[in-house]
Amino acid sequence: MRANRATLVLLVSAVFAAVALAAALAHHQAGVRRSEVHSQGAGLARALSSLPYETLVPGNGGRGVLANLLAVPGNADLGYGVVVDTGGRPVAEVVAPGTVVPAASLSTDPSAWFGEHRLAVPGDARPIREFFGPVLKDGALAGWVRVGFFEPAVWSIGDQWQMLLLAALPVLVLTLAGWTVLRLELRPIVRIGGEIERLARAASIPMEADAARYGGDLIERLGRFLAVVDARLRDLEQQRASAVTGSRLLAFRKARVEQVLQSLPDPILLLDDAGQIAFASPKLAHLLSSDTEQAVGRDAAEWCGIEPVARLLGRYRAGNELASRADSVEYVPANAPERRVAVYALPLPALHGSTGTVAVFRDVTQQHLARTAGDEFVAHVSHELKTPLQVLTMYSELLQDQPDGDPALRIEAANAIHDQAMRMAGLIGNLLSISRIESGTITVERTRVKLLELLRETVDSLAHKAASAGVNLQLRAGNDLTPLHLDKGLFSIALQNLVGNAIKYNRPGGSVTVTAVETDTAVELRVKDTGIGMSPDDARRAFDKFVRGSDPEAVGREGHGLGLYLARQIVELHHGEIGVTSEPGVGSEFVVTLRKTPQLMAQALS
């Protein structure tokens, strides 16, 4: 602990105080002593002066009263007691050992017979205070009695050391106590000073390196420190405010982006460099049968329960050479085996040094079905065409090999060839129509058509087919049907398909009834058969392309699965509707409803 000003001051003043006190005490004591001496001396002088001469000055060398003087205790300072005659010559004396009676001239003036004075003793530092009085013999001055006392030296420390100690002790004790208390009181300030320095250092605020100074200095430093801290706080507060705003904005944007991500029709999985999940669309839970709530942070390949997908995702982590290449895989979801999902893994470009991958899950059921359907279609059509071609080939070869053969055979061959050619023509015609309708290149050429005529034509053209199938074909339509504006060519195809089907998917002895009914708002065509019918599932899909139904009975009959599809397309081109009700084993009824739109009912211009 360094000696500091206060301590120094205290110590010094304590010492001074002690010394001063001691001096004061000593002085006082000396004063007291002096007055003591004075009273003692003056009294003694008077007392002795009043004694008869003979007592004072024993005639025959006997002991005088003076001798008793020294014997009386308490007269330590007594130097001597002497009776002198008027000439100043001692006639009786008692002298302390080692003391010399100094010479003194005394006045004979009665007013000055009693008195005191100070005398210096040669060879002795101490002065003498002498008290004198007249000695009378027979009423006349015979001399004087002189009593000399040593004056106490005020500054004789040697005599006074006890007193000094006595004085100094309380002072020192007080000082010590005061100093201790002061130090105790100042300790917190010292500590504050130290703390300030520490804080300043921590906050990079420059402060002078002296933590142990007190007083105004400290307060000043504290003030400066607080000012700096205040400025800092305000600064920080501003930063905090802008940080809060910034983070709120960020949170909002993040929430927005997540909203967008979650609402994407194709759910995504976001992977980081290490192949761990950073984001998982909730929709994935359905596609992957894995929980998306706890997905974030988990390893993607582990989390994903589907093998081919897990294998794909497992590649996208740092260190894997395939991680920078996009790839895809298809799988069948466990809970939806009729669907197909494609997973496209796309490595992301580096952003602030981190890469990552996004995996997009897309339902490709439609594409898959289309692909499959397309493949099936090609296979189907090829089969459908090759079968008639087979027959054509065979019969034509037959004719070639047997030009003069059996005429019945020749007729049979010709018929077969013709039928098959017609069949192929029908198929190709259907395909072409469908192609044109689907590509949008078809133009609906409406002309004024009497529905009854059209229906009759259709029925007539299929009459022989119905006959050979043993099916009764009937038409019930009145002649009062309003003429409609239809594309005759297309519409007859649709009717052909409907009625043809009714005959085909029928049984010998069954019947097909074609009716047309007009109401205020629409025209209804019905084709009802007593054929093999369809299950509700088949009925639902009856108008889909290439659908032949699941009934082996139906499949056994020749058909392309295009007739109803085409019929629907044509009806819808005319802004109509087509539907079916059916019961397996009982029959089906197809209903075509043509709403009486202005287009349909337009009067002929010609």
Next chain:
Amino acid sequence: MNELDSPPGGAGRRWRVLLVDDHPHVLRVLRLTLEKEGFEVATAANGQEALFVAELRTPDAVVTDIQMPRMNGREFCAALNDLYPARTFPIFVMTSMTERSEREWSSAMRDVVFLEKPVSPRELAARLVARRDEACGGAE
């Protein structure tokens, strides 16, 4: 199984060909063509019928369509193999399907020949004649 059987390829015996197709026209014309070449022809409209006939009399050759109701060509061939594990007669399969899968299974089985439609009856007859001559010549 076949008590009425005579050793196949025996000279003088007419070769028995089993035709299987659900199209009556095909059966008709092929029968005419093959009978002209001196084959004895048995026909069946589907696989089950054909198996029945094949069991009665071992054929020397089988010609079958693929697309048939109830039992398709592939199933039929497999059933034939079960019936005749040590089959020596060839099976000619007529198909309009050109998918690889069709070729695969036909080439995986022994002595199954793939014929793509439309099949020329002349060609088929020629191939059967060749097989017959080969077999008969070998047994000599």
